[in-house]
Amino acid sequence: MLAADWIINLGLHRDLTMILIALIYLGEARSSTTSLYDPRNPIFYPVIIKLGYDPIWFGMMIAITVMIGVIIPPVALNVFCVKNITKVPLGVIYKGIYPFLISLVVCAALLFYFPN
Numbered sequence: 001m002l003a004a005d006w007i008i009n010l011g012l013h014r015d016l017t018m019i020l021i022a023l024i025y026l027g028e029a030r031s032s033t034t035s036l037y038d039p040r041n042p043i044f045y046p047v048i049i050k051l052g053y054d055p056i057w058f059g060m061m062i063a064i065t066v067m068i069g070v071i072i073p074p075v076a077l078n079v080f081c082v083k084n085i086t087k088v089p090l091g092v093i094y095k096g097i098y099p100f101l102i103s104l105v106v107c108a109a110l111l112f113y114f115p116n
Helices: 002-008 014-030 041-051 055-069 077-086 090-113
Strands: none
Touching (some): 014 055, 014 090
């Protein structure tokens, strides 16, 4: 609770705070251990509640952010799994991923624009 209070007392606008939280989740998804984002939920959940966001909306933002994180370089865990299974070059895989990546970014932007 101390970390949540510290984040709230930074005095940042609620949208900027949410963008920073989303970037933290995006960075964690890009690391080699994606299980790191679970322990952060108890820290960020009270922050989201105090900022007036809906918890279900927050869960959807986490899910979309993590989905984006596992397909963008440099780590791209899902891309390397597809490459190892199909033996297709990375360039071909990324050509197929771009429409989905764009749709995920659009979904995240729409969710952020209409938070409640």
